[in-house]
Amino acid sequence: DIQLTQSPSFLSASVGVGVTITCRASQGISTYLAWYQQKPGKAPKLLIYGASTLQSGVPSRFSGSGSGTEFTLTISNLQPEDFATYYCQQLNSYPITFGQGTRLDIK
Amino acid sequence: QVQLVQSGAEVRKLGASVKVSCKASDYIFPKSDITWVRQAPGQGLEWMGWISGKTGDTSYAQKFRGRISMTTDTFTRTAFMELRSLRSDDTAIVYCALQREDGYSHDWGQGTLVTVSS
Numbered sequence: 001d002i003q004l005t006q007s008p009s010f011l012s013a014s015v016g017v018g019v020t021i022t023c024r025a026s027q028g029i030s031t032y033l034a035w036y037q038q039k040p041g042k043a044p045k046l047l048i049y050g051a052s053t054l055q056s057g058v059p060s061r062f063s064g065s066g067s068g069t070e071f072t073l074t075i076s077n078l079q080p081e082d083f084a085t086y087y088c089q090q091l092n093s094y095p096i097t098f099g100q101g102t103r104l105d106i107k
Numbered sequence: 108q109v110q111l112v113q114s115g116a117e118v119r120k121l122g123a124s125v126k127v128s129c130k131a132s133d134y135i136f137p138k139s140d141i142t143w144v145r146q147a148p149g150q151g152l153e154w155m156g157w158i159s160g161k162t163g164d165t166s167y168a169q170k171f172r173g174r175i176s177m178t179t180d181t182f183t184r185t186a187f188m189e190l191r192s193l194r195s196d197d198t199a200i201v202y203c204a205l206q207r208e209d210g211y212s213h214d215w216g217q218g219t220l221v222t223v224s225s
Contacts (some may be wrong), residue, residue: 034211036152043202043215044144044152055213087152091210095168096142096154 002026002090006099012107018076021102023088025069032092035064035073038101039084047086048073080106109133109205111216118222119193126189127219129203136179140206141186143177145199145219153199157206174184187220193223 003026013019023033031051036044046055048064051071061076075082083106088099110132117125124160129141154168158177165177174191186203201219203211 032210038152042220045215046211046213047213049209052141080120089152089154094157094166098152098154101151 001095002029002089002093002097004088004090004097004099006086006102008102009100010105012104012105013078014107015078015080017078018074019078019104020075021073021086021088021104023066023071023073023099025071025090025092028068029090029092031067032090033060033064033066033071034089035089036087036089037082037084038087044087075104108138109135109214111214112202113201113203113216113219116220116222118224121193121223121225122125123193123223124189124191125193125221126187127201127203127221129186129188129216131184131186131205134181134184135160135205136184138208141177141179142204142206142212143188143201144204144212145201146181147196147199150199151216155201161222167175190221193221195225197221198223 005024007022033051035048038044047058052064063070063074086102112126112130119125137160139160140151142157145153158165176189178187203216206212
C-alpha cells in the first residue's frame with residue numbers, strides 16, 4: 001500500500017498569512033493526488049485534484065503543486081473559513097489511501 | 108453538481124450487518140463510479156472500496172474483504188454498501204462519494220453514522 005505522510009499534523013496561523021502543507025508518498029504516484037478540506041461535522045470537500053487543478057468554486061488562494069512523491073498545498077491570505085482539517089489522497093493505485101490529516105487552527 | 112443523499116443513522120449490535128444507501132439527484136450510472144469512505148470518531152479518512160457504475164466491478168480495502176458488499180441500482184440512482192459481522196471499531200461515519208470519469212471524488216454524501224454497540 002502507498003503510505004501518505006502529511007506535515008505538519010497541526011498548524012496554528014493567523015488570518016491573512018499564508019501556510020503550506022506537505023504530503024509525501026512512500027512511492028511515486030505521478031500527479032494522482034487530491035486535497036480535501038473537512039470541517040467538523042461535515043463531509044470532506046474536494047479542493048485540488050491532479051495535484052494542481054483547482055476544483056470549480058474553490059477560491060484561488062488555494063493552490064497545489066508537486067509530482068512523484070512530494071506534494072504541497074498552499075493557502076495564501078488565510079480567511080476565517082479556512083480553519084479546518086486538510087487531507088491528501090492518492091489515486092495512483094489501489095488501495096486508495098489518505099494522509100493522516102493536518103489540522104489548521106486559528107492563532 | 109450532483110447531490111448525494113445517504114440513509115439515516117444506524118445502530119447495530121456486535122456481529123450484525125448494516126446496509127447504507129446513497130441516492131443521487133441525477134442519473135450518474137454508468138458514467139460515474141461510487142467510492143465509500145469512513146471516519147471513526149476523532150480519526151482520519153479511511154477508504155473502504157469502490158464500485159464501477161458501468162460494470163459493477165468492485166475493489167475493496169483488504170481489511171473489509173469477506174464482510175463488505177457494494178452494489179448499485181441504476182434505475183433508482185442508488186448505491187449501497189453493506190458491512191457484515193460488525194465490530195465495535197466499525198463505529199464510524201460512512202460517506203459515499205461520486206467518482207467522476209477523471210477518477211476523483213468531486214461530490215460527497217452527507218455521511219451516515221453507524222454505531223455498533225454491545
